[in-house]
Amino acid sequence: MAGFWGRRKRDDEELQAQDADLARRAGKALVAADERIRLTTDELAFADAELGPNATADLREALEAVRTHLREAFHLHQLNHDEIPDTPEELRTRNARIVQLCEWAEDLLDDRTAALEEPIERARRAPAIIDGVRRDAARLRAQLPAARETVRRLAARYSESALAKIAANPAEADQLLGFAEHSAGVAERRREAGAREHANTALEAATESVRRAETLLDAIESFEIEALRAESTLTAIVEDSREDLTAALDEPASPAVTDAIVALHAALAALPPAGVNTDPFEHLTRLREANAALDAAVAAARERAARPVPPLEHVRHAIDDADRQLAVARDVIAGHRGWIGADARTRLAEAERVRVDLDRHLGTSAAAVTAIDEELREQAFEMARRAAFLASEALQLAQRDIDRSRPQDPNQWGGQPGWGGGRRGGNDLMGGILGGLVIGSILDGIFD
Known part of the structure; x- marks a missing residue:
């Protein structure tokens, strides 16, 4: 007992x-x-x-929410120290709530002030950013003549459709640089007038305009490199396509292969002669697609050749086999309904569904079919085999259920004397009667 009170005292102290x-x-x-x-x-x-009040709206709302909830925390703290006695549980609950509210307040304010750190830092550096915008604009303006000359040089080699991606880039860059310089001046004047929010908006517009102008000018130089690369790749694809066309003649014939050969010939014929302005990107895309289509058609033809369409006679045999398997499974399940579980019935139902789909697939009764198109023949063959397999599974599962339901004691039914002084029929006969007749018919009559 002393040990018990000692442990309890230590627990209370803890x-x-x-x-x-x-x-x-x-x-x-x-x-x-x-x-x-x-x-x-x-x-x-x-x-x-x-930044202006619009940019700080989220922080203002968060601060107001924190003030509201902190009033609750102060009220709880006051309750802990008023003249009314409190239980340890009440004090514990209030203090936990105070900690929770304060931690939530700190986390919320951390999140909202962190979101403003970058804009505030950018606003502080506004004069330096404005100077940077003007320097970048002057640097890019100096590149405009070279960019225009590059576009003129490329126009002598590539078609208008190819150059449409960059032809207007120098003019657009010129306009963007003018807008950036104007926006930088607006930002400077608005900042001096104390309209910081407007100044920041104008400064963002200036920096974005300079960035876009530089991207447009870089795209001109990138186009020239990518066009040369596309021409080199196009030459290799042309050689590869001609080799594929020669090899395709030795592949198994099929309508898809023939169509792909014609399409690839057309793509090669559409290539312009030497000295004519061209669009290497467009021709490369078209040739790649035609080449890939031929590869796919040849692969499909090879697969078809390795897996020939079954003869019509084999399809008929498969359908007949499915019908026989279904008939046997139906008879066994119908004759032992009381013993057959869900698995066998489910397999039989699925086999019958596949068999019905086979007739629908052929457009007529499969048993009456005298000719099947090659395109449908393989599918019909697989569906017939599937129906036969499911019917076979149904039969096996039904037999398993029957075997499990038969009495294990040979004298339980068949070994006992009958009412007429003789012996009743064998186990199989009684099992069939009880499983199919008694449960399936007599009980139906009782509850009729």
Whole structure:
């Protein structure tokens, strides 16, 4: 007994220590959250001055929500220290809630102020960014004459459709640079006038315009390299296509292979002669597609040759076999209905569904078919085999159910004297009667 009270005393002392620690955490968290509200209020004022009220709306809403919930935390803390006695459980619950509210407040303000760090930093560096925009615009303007000359040089080699991707790039870049320079001036004037939000908007427009102008000019140089690469690849694809056409003549014939050969010949014939402005990207795409289509058609023809279409006689035999398997399975299940479980019945139902689909697939009764198109023959053969397999499975499962349902004692039914002084019929006969007749018919009559 002394040991029990000793352990209980230690448990009480440990719980009291935990409650005291929680109370200290609650007090510290409340002070830290209150100070954080004051600090964030000052940061909001600075952010408003730098970015404008629209950019700081999320932080303002978060600060208001934190103030509301922190009032609840202060109220809980007040309840812990008023003149009304509290139980340890009440104190523990309130302190845990105070810690939860304060941690939530700190996390929310961290998230919202972090989202403003980059915009504020950019606003602080606005004068340097404006100078950078003007330097970049001047640098890119110096590249415009070379870009226009490159486009003229490429026009002598490539078609208008090919150059449509970059022909207007120098003019568009020129317009963007003019807009960037104008926006930089607007940003500078609005900042001096104290309209920081408008200044930041104009500065973002200026930096984005410079970036887009540089991208357009870079695309001109990239086009020239990519066009030369496409011409080189096109030459290799032409040689490969001609070899594929020669090899395709030795492959198994099929309508798909013939159509693909014609399409590839047409793509090769569409290539312009030497000295004519061309679009290497368009011709490369068209030739690749035709070449890939021929490869796919040849692969399909090879697969067909390796797996020939079954003769019509084999299809008929498969259909007859399926019908026989279905008939046997139906008879066995119908004759032993009381013993047959769900698995056998399910296989039989699926076999019958596949058999019905076979007739629908052929457009008539499969048993009456005298000719089947080659395209349908293989599918019909597979469907007939599937129906036969399922019917066979149904029969095996039905036999398993019958075997399990028969009495294991040979004297249980067949070994006992009959009512007429003789012996009843064998197990198979009685099993069939009880399984099929008694359960399937007599009980139906009783409940009729």
